[in-house]
Amino acid sequence: VSTALFTGHQIKKNKLKIFEQFFNQWLYNILQFDKRNLIVGDFNVDFKKSSKTSCKKINNIFQQYNLKQIVKDFTRITNTSSTLIDLVVTNCDDFTATVSHTPKISDHSMIKINIKNEHYNQNYEEFCIRKCWREYTPENLCAKLSQKLNTSTTTTINTKATCLHNALISTMKEIILKKQVKKIHDNRWYNNQLMNMHKERDKAYVEAIGFDKSDDRWKIYKKKRNEYTNFLRKQKSDFLQNQIETFKLQPKGLWKVLKNLYKNNNNNTCFEKYILFDDGVCDEKKIMADKFNKFFVESVKQINSSIDESVFKEQYEKDLQNNAIESDLIFTNISLNELKKTITEIKCESGLENVNKKVILDSFSVIGDELLTIINLSLSSGVVPDIWKLSTVKPIQKVSNTIKCEEFRPINMMPICEKILECVVHKQLMSFINKNNILVQQQSGFREHHSCETSINLVLNDWKHHINDKKIIVACFLDFKRAFETIDREILVKKLQMYGIRGVTLNWFKSYLSNRRQVVDIDGVQSDEIVAELGVPQGSVLGPILFILYINDMISYLKYCLLNLFADDSLLSICGDNIDELIQKMNEDLSKLFDWLNFNKLKLNVTKTKAMIITNKKNVNQHQQIVIQNEPIEIVKNIKYLGLIIDNKLSFSDNIDYISKKIAKKIGLLSRIGKSLTIWSKITIYKSIISPHFEYCASILFLSNNKQMQQLQKLQNRAMRVILQMSKYTSGTYMLDMLQWHSIKERVYFLTMCLLYKASKGQLPLYLLNNTKKIRECSKYNLRRGSDFRLPSYLSSSAQNSLLYKGLQKFNKIPIESRSENCLSGFKRSLAKYMKEEKQKNMTHLIKS
Secondary structure (H helix, E strand, O other): OOOOEEEEOOOOOOOHHHHHHHHHHHHHHHHOOOEEEHHHHOOOOOOOOOOOHHHHHHHHHHHHOOOHHHHOOOOOEEEEEEEEEEEEEOOOOOEEEEEEEEEOOOEEEEEEEEEOOOOOOOOOEEEEEEEEEEOOOOHHHHHHHHHHOOOOOOOOOHHHHHHHHHHHHHHHHOOOOOEEOOOOOOOOOOOOOHHHHHHHHHHHHHOOOOOOOOOOOHHHHHHHHHHHHHHHHHHHHHHHHHHHOOOOHHHHHHHHHHHHHOOOOOOOOOOOEEEEEOOOOEEHHHHHHHHHHHHHHHHHHHHHHHOHHHHHHHHHHHHHHHHHOOOOOOOOOOHHHEEEEEEEEOOOOOOHHOOOHHHHHHHEEEEEEEHHHHHHHHHHOOOOOOOHEEEEEEEEEOOOOOOOHHHHHEEEEEOOHHEEEEEHHHHHHHHHHHHOOOOOOEOOOOOOOOOOHHHHHHHHHHHHHOOOOOOOOEEEEEEEHHHHHHHHHHHHHHHHHOOOHHHHHHHHHHHHHHHOOOEEEEOOOOOOOOOOOOOOOOOOHHHHHHHHHOOOOHHHOOOOOOEEEEEOOEEEEEEOOHHHHHHHHHHHHHHHHHHHHOOOOOOOOOOOOOEEEEEEOOOOOOOOOOEEEOOOOOOOOOEEOOEEEEOOOOOOOHHHHHHHHHHHHHHHHHHHHHHHOOOHHHHHHHHHHHHHHOOOOOOHHHHOHHHHHHHHHHHHHHHHHHHHOOOOOOOOHHHHHHHHHOOOHHHHHHHHHHHHHHHHOOOHHHHHHHOOHHHHOOOOOOOOOOOOOOOOOOOOHHHHHHHHHHHHHHHHEEEEEEEEOOOOOHHHHHHHHHHHEEEHHHHHHHHHH
């Protein structure tokens, strides 16, 4: 790691105040906080007399910059005096200093400085660069932009986009200034009043020292100490409660606040110090950024080059031509109101170079017309501005406290103007896709009305049906290596053409995918640009939908297996009576799939691809292995899929344990901070970071048995005791009544019935209630319960424990008037009323019995 060495000398006749000012400014200008700093010199201030004002003032400056003086012995010894005036000051623990009195330079002793470690891993985060938004106002922004923006002389789309981009960037640089902030006391609740109380407390302590404990001075000190402590706790509590109120509707934001306030100090980001690359250690940020950029791009190229050529390449290319649909997608221009609505609907608030969604909306009166012109010109000409195709990548650790470059994940950020353009295109593209039913129904990723819950239920409903028929199910969970980044763009263009994207629209996508550059940013230091030739743009709006179009034809090359897709999470399954026949057919389909993957330049990660045999039979002996290209696939008893742990008996007991561990950690955090919060703040935290774990895929938890439900209920009881500060002997029912909450079982039931209501009204994918009919559709008579769903003829208890049986059975018991509600909110009100009435009936029945 590099060391920055500085030398200095204070002339003895200098006034201390003048030297203080100069020295403070000098340190601010020359210190390099990402390196080991070493300052040596004759300060003419005796550091052995630490109580002297001159020594204290210099030492305070050292502390302000996280520096410490490491010389301990006298450095100048004469016949009449011994002083420590030659100092060695550093910001790390790697240096030691020893004084040697022979030989001397004049009357000053020699100082030897040693370095302990070759690679320094000290935390340099005592200082940081913060953005100052004090000068930012919409009026100031619009005034400066009006001066810079020139809309009359520009004609081409690239020139227009560049002018707008440069005007926004330069204006924000003028308004948003950067300043260096010390992080030692970076507690936002610590204000001037607390600082004064702190000083008064310390002053009272100094005055009390040396007197008996019964003296009044100690009483004054204790009073000051208690006042300071109580006010500090109140300020911290008020600050936290304000943060909770701010992020109460944003669980991610709230969780980030809580983690920052109560984080472990050992979890520091290490890439700011040094990173280990293939050619050695690097600590210079510019070089580090260049190496990261090269690594991210080259690693994808290596994966791509390692993929073999497809055996049936010509056949696949013929299929792309023969399966083309007749309809064409033609982009239409948008209005100014539509543009503003699109910007408002963008979920991501952040942006590059301080140009974010808020800045665009605040300046819309000035830039709106120009931005609309550029977007409509892009749609009509089939050209995406080059300035918008530069993305910024930030390396984020995949493994905590790592220094290896391969253990960092690239996080891409796009210019906000390109995101706006992509949102406009995405809306028109998805409308075309849905109108022409282009996507296979087995694909649940990045589609409206689809979710992980609907995708898992599609698989489970099929598996439960086969379990009822006493079949064996073989499932294979595929894992791809960086699938979004290895896509071949030429093949993607051909597939877009097959799906009806032609002419100017196809030219737009060609322009969108070509000449895409990226830079890596590390603490404001950027690498040189590199062109990314593979994959769909990461962090983009169109990337996910382009990917699912790219793999949309995968299912057509499978002969035996069923395929379930959620973006790149792919699951093959096959059922039958003979395990060896099933494995043989699975291997045959995997072989075809492997060749399809080779043609499409997608790499299968065989070591992470797992298989599972699902059956209720006790003895299933297999004599064959599931293999891909002669590589065996591990058969496991449980696996994580779409956030759930699926086991080979479909009992989901492992999933309950997994959820319980996650919830217990969050309850532990709530318990640590709960004493300084109000009940309402604790309820907000519960609903933001704990309750979602109980509610994720509620229709799967609905199938849990009573023991599993009790396990989850105990966790909710623990959380309620923390919120209400009740003892462990307090009844869970009593606490539920106090908070007016549903129990876990009631909440899961409520959410599952809402899911079935939306499915019955056609608000969810049709496959969710596939092969189910209402009684009136199966009978020629007008029956009283004709609107009820007819239950499948399942005989085994395992099959009956499914959404299509147990779920519909419960759904049929809900009053017809409730199920006939026209909107979800009306159904929820009716369902809550029905649940309350049923609960009261059960209580009355228990009392009578």
